Amino acid sequence: MDSATPRAKAARRRRIVPALLALGLSAALAGCISLGGKVPDTMLRLTAEQTAPAGALGGGPVASALVVMEPETDRSLAVLRVPVRIDGARLAYLKNAVWVERPARQFRSVLAETLRARTGRLVTEGPELLGQAGQVLDGSLLDMGYDAQAQAVVVRYDAFLRGRDGTVKTRRFESRATGVVPDANSVAPALNRAANEVAIQVSDWINASGT
Template identity: 55%
Template sequence: MMGTAMKHWGATRIRTGMVVAAGCFALAGCISLGGKAPDELFRLTAEEPVPAGTTVSGPLTDAVVVLDPEADRSLDMLRVPVRLNASSLAYLKDGAWVEKPTRQFRSLLAETIRARTGLLVVEGGDFEVTGKTRVGGRLLQMGYDAPSGAVIVRFDAMLSRGASNNDIVTKRFEAVVNGVEPKAKPVGAALNHAANEVVRQVADWVKGG
């Protein structure tokens, strides 16, 4: 009797262990240690892209060099900031940038300057020390403003010219899209439109300056 009971108890433990193990495997398929992926991934795309086949050439020293904009930590990440009031921030639910917004803004600015000016344009990197004309600045705001229900993009641009880059001019540019629902899809579309409006203003400033 004792031997039979021990065998039954051992078989029960094996079956229980198999059930627990199966449950663990099932649970592992339902969770992600990296957190839930956002429903929407935002990317800035040019509303005025350079046409295919366009060719621009010239000395590298004559190129317009577009630099990475500076930004505080609320913008130097993939989450989209939501301003709750003058001193409080949150982050948009179910939406995130596919790449840091500062880098995307630089590429959008470079593409738009090319399209609207016809100038030779390069982006950052090793070109920073060779171009006589440099465009940079600080991205102050690119997110959702909850009190006004608007998306705001604000950029302090800096333009320097000459071999020594000592002749510097700064100007603030801003675009606001009102009446935006605090949801990922409309916020993403509004961010793209507002960013395009700002870079168009900057491109025309570079051309006229």
């Protein structure tokens, strides 16, 4: 038999109800977020170092536009892991690091933003203006990862520039940074710098190619 006074019982209920609510809230959050050890230590993201200013992002007739397509990749770059080339026959992935989005799609965004900043042209991403735009930049992302033997990050891109008149120009671009230790905190910024260097090389090439 509970010998507590009515006032004591009421006080006890006031303590129990918030505690039950807190437990219920914790259970609900557990279904929405992960607090376990499966979350990678580092999420990698490419960002353009040269960006167009706020306001209009270029303009003009559609015939002068430049369409940037997502480059093709082999299967090692079609995943959200960072490839580590051990030698000519063996491939691994960087520990505790994943891309926030497919590297080819992120590289396309860096290319497009760099081109907007450095050319002033109307630059779009995706196939919407195919068949109407003055030029289409397509290509293959051959490498965006870490070379274990050279202790270097490597970004290699084969560009294909197609004009409305059917002409095609091709060129291979590459940037590498040596002396990079194989951990995510070192590889991530080095890859971002290398991707931006390739994007600058491509924009200079397109500027020299004319419209």
